[in-house]
Amino acid sequence: MINTALASPRSTNPFAGLMSGTTGPVIVVVCAILAIWYISAVILNTPFQKEMYERANRGDVPVSQLVTDTLAQERPVLPAPHQVAQEIWKTTVEKKVTSKRSLVYHTGITLSSTLLGFLIGTTLGILLAVGIVHSRVLDKSMMPWVISSQTIPILAIAPMIIVVLNAVGISGLLPKAMISTYLSFFPVTVGMVKGLRSPEVIHMDLMHTYSATRWQTFWKLRLPYAVPYLFTSMKIGMAASLVGAIVGELPTGAVAGLGARLLAGSYYGQTVQIWSALLMAAFLAGALVALIGVMEKVVLKKMGMAQ
């Protein structure tokens, strides 16, 4: 902060414009991460590769050969970025979508339970927040439990919920979605309570002078005020919902979904598969959060609240 204030505004460096924003530094940092990834891939994979050479009785292997070999192992300790990229390309573009080996198929399954859980969770969160804002008893008795519900490591219950619901005859999408629901309702509730209470006293007084009913005050004042808070908390809720869906897929015995890919990969030592599922989950999370970001911009612009 101090240094930026002191930085000279005029500079002869042509890249200064790029580097003073966020784009330049982000690109540099990403490149640095990739470089570190490559280097650690070589270092981590070297012991196994050396063992291979010893078994093949090849004493004098040039360093360049060693490096290319470590980056092309079948089950490396740490796969190189290009290996993961190849695996993702192979399992998304070259496989049919309906195939069980297609990553798109597994991503779709995870996505559907994430979205279902997110929808239920957001609805529940908004309803709870409306209740808490309008009822003193709910505020006093529910709010502490809403907060402490998140100190419970709920993901620990995930396998249980799935097994129990399976025993009752409910299987498939809903049990996984319930875990996502549990994780995503909390940020929405907390954010919406804050948002619904954000109108200033003077605005509430204005509604009173208009003789507005509680319903009108809610619909015309509180809700519009809460919309920015809703979008912020929906972003957090979406990320949490995806985590819930992935963990929910672990105990089902690795049938389908990104979580199942992770589990199967760890059973059979397929590190490349684990990393590709992991990166896919990261892309999915980024895309979903970005989608909500776009929705936020559009809605706020229509409401005339965009900065």
Added chain:
Amino acid sequence: MSSLSDRRVRFDTASLLAAGVILCVVVALATTAFLPDRYVFNTPSLAIQFGFLAILGVRYSLGFAHNMAGDIALGIVSVTSAWLLIAVAHSYPGDATTGFWALVVALWLSFWLFVERLAAWSLPNPTLARLVNLAIPVLFGATFLILWELGVTGAGVPRVLLPAPSEIWIRLTTSVPTLWADFQQTFLKAVLIGYAIGCGSAFVVAILVDRVPFLRRGLLPIGNLVSALPIIGVAPIMVMWFGFDWPSKAAVVIIMTFFPMLVNTVSGLAETDAMQRDLMRTYASNYWQTLFKLRLPMAMPFIFNALKINSTLALIGAIVAEFFGTPIVGMGFRISTEVGRMNVDMVWAEIAVAALAGSLFYGFVALLERAVTFWHPSMRAKM
């Protein structure tokens, strides 16, 4: 404000609830409580107890007992009725019919009424007021447990699906050594060590990043992105790298706690405004003095926010990482194996321990926050 809303027609929740209690008790007394033909009257103590409840309900809906003594009486009668009803339900498991369920609803409504009245109390004594404010959520939780117990025993839900709270409690008290060993493995080793290393290293990195504005601009957006990612997915990789014992779990916890702490600390360090920094400069203070006397204290609310988020993340990370491979001890291991063996009460006992540990951990961090950031407006408002 109050005069305006009072003039408008509004239904009185308390009298509505009281009417509900009366109705349910009347229904219960008229119908069979348990199969094949057992009425509430066959258990005199229960009938008398709920008779009291109905009388109190009548007084409420007529507007007599709207005072503290009446409220306390209601509370005592509700609690004793709950006690009796649970005892009776246990002697006829699975045979409950209309009468019993009407009593359960009556009980639920009376607890609600009690909480409703409690929330309306205005006490002059601040200590008492705080106690009452504490009692309300506790009562809510107790009601939940009572309804759970009554529902499960009344409907005869098989233990494999959902055990009653009393069964979970019995299991909890009889298998303390196992639970303690799991707790030691997961919480005392993986969670605490991972949490300390993760938060500590993120704090150090944040201070380094803060010195280099270029890094700050480059790392912050990426850190924000990574905070939104399902990092829990690295668990199988960590198990592969660091083996089955606790170091792999601690590694997952380190990665999970690192980014929230980094992002929060960096944005906390940027929290000071120009006036404050100028003041430090007029005092001729150097970088470290500014850091320790101005910027770190200003960043504390942000840092504690991250520490609180991380306290729950750490426990989740350690437990989920155990699903991917572990020695034969640990909370995540116990949960996944006991689910397989259909010992659901043991699973719930483990979850209760995890919930208690998580809440205490969070509470401890929150207490620390209160002690460190006592000057912050959000703390002052609560006091």
